[in-house]
Amino acid sequence: MFETALTAKDLIFLAKGAGMTLVVTAISVFFGTILGIIFGVFRYQVGPWWAAPLTFVLDVFRSIPLLIQLVLANAFVTTVLGIRISGFTVACGVLSLYTAAYCAEIVRGGIESVPPNLRRAARSLGLSWGQDMTQIVMPLATRVALPSWIGLALGVMKDSALVYIVQVVELLKSTQILITRLQEPLFLLMVCGAFYFLISFPIARFGGYLEKRWSHD
Amino acid sequence: MKKSLLALAAAATALAGPAFADKLDDIIGSGKLRCAVVLDFPPMGSRDADNNPQGFDVDYCNDLAKALGVEAEVVETTFPERIPALMSGSVDVAVASTSDTLERAKTVGFSIPYYAFENAVVGRDGVDMANWEGMKGKTVGATAGTYEAIWLEGKVKEWGEGEFRPYQNQADVFLALSQGQLDATVSTVEVAEANVKSGNFGGIKIVDKAPMVPDYVALITLREEYGLINYMNLFINQQVRTGRYAELYKKWVGEGVPADLTIQGVYR
Amino acid sequence: MFNYNFRWNQALNSLPQMLEGALVTIEIALLSMLIGISVAILLTVFRLSGSRILNAVATTWVEIARNTPALFQIYMVHFGLGGFGIHLSPYLSLLIGIAFNNAGYLAENFRGALKAIPETQTRAARSLGMSAGKAFRHVVMPQMLRISFLPMTNQMVWAILMTSLGAVVAMNTDLYGVTSELNARTFRTFELFAIAAVIFYLITKAITLSARLLAARLFRY
Numbered sequence: 012m013f014e015t016a017l018t019a020k021d022l023i024f025l026a027k028g029a030g031m032t033l034v035v036t037a038i039s040v041f042f043g044t045i046l047g048i049i050f051g052v053f054r055y056q057v058g059p060w061w062a063a064p065l066t067f068v069l070d071v072f073r074s075i076p077l078l079i080q081l082v083l084a085n086a087f088v089t090t091v092l093g094i095r096i097s098g099f100t101v102a103c104g105v106l107s108l109y110t111a112a113y114c115a116e117i118v119r120g121g122i123e124s125v126p127p128n129l130r131r132a133a134r135s136l137g138l139s140w141g142q143d144m145t146q147i148v149m150p151l152a153t154r155v156a157l158p159s160w161i162g163l164a165l166g167v168m169k170d171s172a173l174v175y176i177v178q179v180v181e182l183l184k185s186t187q188i189l190i191t192r193l194q195e196p197l198f199l200l201m202v203c204g205a206f207y208f209l210i211s212f213p214i215a216r217f218g219g220y221l222e223k224r225w226s227h228d
Numbered sequence: 229m230k231k232s233l234l235a236l237a238a239a240a241t242a243l244a245g246p247a248f249a250d251k252l253d254d255i256i257g258s259g260k261l262r263c264a265v266v267l268d269f270p271p272m273g274s275r276d277a278d279n280n281p282q283g284f285d286v287d288y289c290n291d292l293a294k295a296l297g298v299e300a301e302v303v304e305t306t307f308p309e310r311i312p313a314l315m316s317g318s319v320d321v322a323v324a325s326t327s328d329t330l331e332r333a334k335t336v337g338f339s340i341p342y343y344a345f346e347n348a349v350v351g352r353d354g355v356d357m358a359n360w361e362g363m364k365g366k367t368v369g370a371t372a373g374t375y376e377a378i379w380l381e382g383k384v385k386e387w388g389e390g391e392f393r394p395y396q397n398q399a400d401v402f403l404a405l406s407q408g409q410l411d412a413t414v415s416t417v418e419v420a421e422a423n424v425k426s427g428n429f430g431g432i433k434i435v436d437k438a439p440m441v442p443d444y445v446a447l448i449t450l451r452e453e454y455g456l457i458n459y460m461n462l463f464i465n466q467q468v469r470t471g472r473y474a475e476l477y478k479k480w481v482g483e484g485v486p487a488d489l490t491i492q493g494v495y496r
Numbered sequence: 497m498f499n500y501n502f503r504w505n506q507a508l509n510s511l512p513q514m515l516e517g518a519l520v521t522i523e524i525a526l527l528s529m530l531i532g533i534s535v536a537i538l539l540t541v542f543r544l545s546g547s548r549i550l551n552a553v554a555t556t557w558v559e560i561a562r563n564t565p566a567l568f569q570i571y572m573v574h575f576g577l578g579g580f581g582i583h584l585s586p587y588l589s590l591l592i593g594i595a596f597n598n599a600g601y602l603a604e605n606f607r608g609a610l611k612a613i614p615e616t617q618t619r620a621a622r623s624l625g626m627s628a629g630k631a632f633r634h635v636v637m638p639q640m641l642r643i644s645f646l647p648m649t650n651q652m653v654w655a656i657l658m659t660s661l662g663a664v665v666a667m668n669t670d671l672y673g674v675t676s677e678l679n680a681r682t683f684r685t686f687e688l689f690a691i692a693a694v695i696f697y698l699i700t701k702a703i704t705l706s707a708r709l710l711a712a713r714l715f716r717y
Contacts, residue, residue: 020277024279074700075657076657076658076659078660079693083690086312089317090315090317091500165563172565187399188267190403192279196575200571200576203568204564208559208560211562211563211564215562215563311683312683315683335682369666372663373680394666396664400575400664403578404575408581408583409574
């Protein structure tokens with residue numbers, strides 16, 4: 012099983028694909044989280060009625076397969092609008108919004124978990140809205156939200172396997188390219204799966220640990 | 229007065245200029261030709277030991293770029309993705325063994341043919357199949373969206389028995405065939421021979437020629453880019469005229485005479 | 497406004513075909529959930545059994561399902577098992593791939609739900625003379641399923657979304673497969689996939705709504 016035609020060069024090729032997976036994930040999680048926090052706070056602040064349009068749009072991102080979102084966004088931007096733009100940009104844009112849609116829910120849940128009385132107490136002590144948000148809500152909400160956020164980030168990493176559809180060569184796609192040449196599907200897929208697993212598993216465990224620890228006190 | 233009008237007209241032309249620049253100008257201006265090439269389709273497109281693109285189509289892309297005096301950039305696409313990639317502007321042309329079907333011509337612009345394939349039926353050892361009609365009632369597959377796939381799916385529907393499976397790329401088709409998930413596939417003779425010879429896929433054999441008209445393939449770009457299409461036509465003509473076509477045939481396909489790209493009794 | 501001619505007619509003509517595909521998509525998602533829930537219960541029992549081997553099996557399953565891409569899992573079911581001579585049709589490959597993923601995520605949800613059920617209940621049931629199996633079936637499991645109802649609804653939505661990955665195993669009768677095949681023929685990418693997106697949206701909305709109605713009926717007390 013370990014006799015393979017895989018060369019050091021192929022490993023570098025795979026590593027490049029893995030790098031692309033991580034880059035796309037990092038960019039999307041970064042922008043997605045910022046947007047998600049803005050959307051989440053906005054939704055909580057203005058109430059369900061005024062946030063309805065935003066809620067609807069975010070809901071769409073969670074109700075349509077990511078593959079279709081990518082195809083559609085790519086077709087819309089490049090064919091309908093006629094803008095020349097790389098597949099990488101489309102992939103990062105769509106994945107960022109996709110992340111934001113889930114992140115907004117997590118943020119909202121986090122804010123809602125902070126007891127209103129505590130916030131009223133803070134405000135009556137003379138804290139401004141901003142101070143209340145940063146000094147009271149953020150530390151408490153983060154405890155509730157962080158484990159889910161870690162889960163989301165890992166989910167985005169796994170979902171980034173779909174960006175091959177807009178010609179971005181990430182880990183799974185580079186694996187397929189090597190399979191085409193070397194014809195060792197099982198071995199190569201194991202390597203690819205192991206990579207995802209090795210990144211995801213420890214972080215997921217860490218998230219579980221945080222969740223357990225923080226839920227006790 | 230006349231002078232200022234002229235100046236105005238000149239200014240207007242200059243302003244409107246970029247809007248009228250066609251793809252041919254864009255390519256020359258940007259100094260880069262982006263070709264969609266399918267790289268799991270040896271000998272037309274594959275990857276070498278360093279995972280760099282190689283093959284007949286890759287060389288054609290390089291030749292075309294050289295003729296245009298620009299740099300070539302090979303963008304790998306699968307068969308089903310090559311036309312969407314072209315439509316979405318992520319590539320300028322597709323040098324991707326694209327069959328010149330009338331259905332596709334509604335969407336993209338074809339050059340004159342630059343190559344012609346014959347198709348072969350590839351079966352698995354141990355599956356009883358004397359000729360192409362032996363595929364009747366079997367589980368067959370091909371690469372989604374290709375000329376062969378459209379033909380084969382049509383046949384399966386016509387026979388009313390058996391099953392057709394469209395895989396996303398050529399490699400998956402042969403993988404499925406050698407694993408026994410498929411009983412047979414139809415692919416170009418070149419690809420079939422290369423895959424049987426390489427020994428990468430065990431237990432497969434060429435059964436018969438597929439009874440299809442020769443599969444003429446052409447370069448494609450956007451439908452409205454007449455300037456570029458015109459250029460590509462001349463390019464293909466020059467490739468044959470200068471002997472480059474025969475040379476690349478020998479390099480990638482082997483000994484023998486490359487397919488005739490003209491058709492008796494009709495203009496282009 | 498746009499330098500692009502929309503041709504909705506051509507795409508809308510394919511609507512009947514796409515709706516048929518939508519039925520297949522729903523069918524696969526439902527079946528994968530049924531299999532997924534059953535296997536997840538089994539995995540939960542494995543984890544509770546105290547046997548080290550069974551526990552390892554369950555843990556391995558859950559961690560692989562949760563830590564690798566679903567696309568990878570589905571591809572492995574088809575070509576990975578294919579390498580060992582186990583040949584599954586595209587339909588079955590997709591169904592089993594999604595069910596595998598469902599089972600992993602649901603088993604983890606069930607584990608979380610179990611924590612919310614006081615262990616004293618099991619002990620009380622045992623002291624009433626119920627066997628361990630009976631106590632699990634009649635006392636613990638109903639509560640576990642009820643607590644996990646919302647995560648199960650989410651997983652069902654995920655199952656619908658995951659059917660779109662079937663194209664890698666040559667699946668061409670589900671909504672995504674039908675759409676991409678139509679696209680390969682007509683190249684009206686935007687129109688076709690926009691319609692598919694609307695259908696997917698309606699399906700997922702229908703599922704969350706009916707789940708809410710079902711929950712209101714089931715858990716009235």
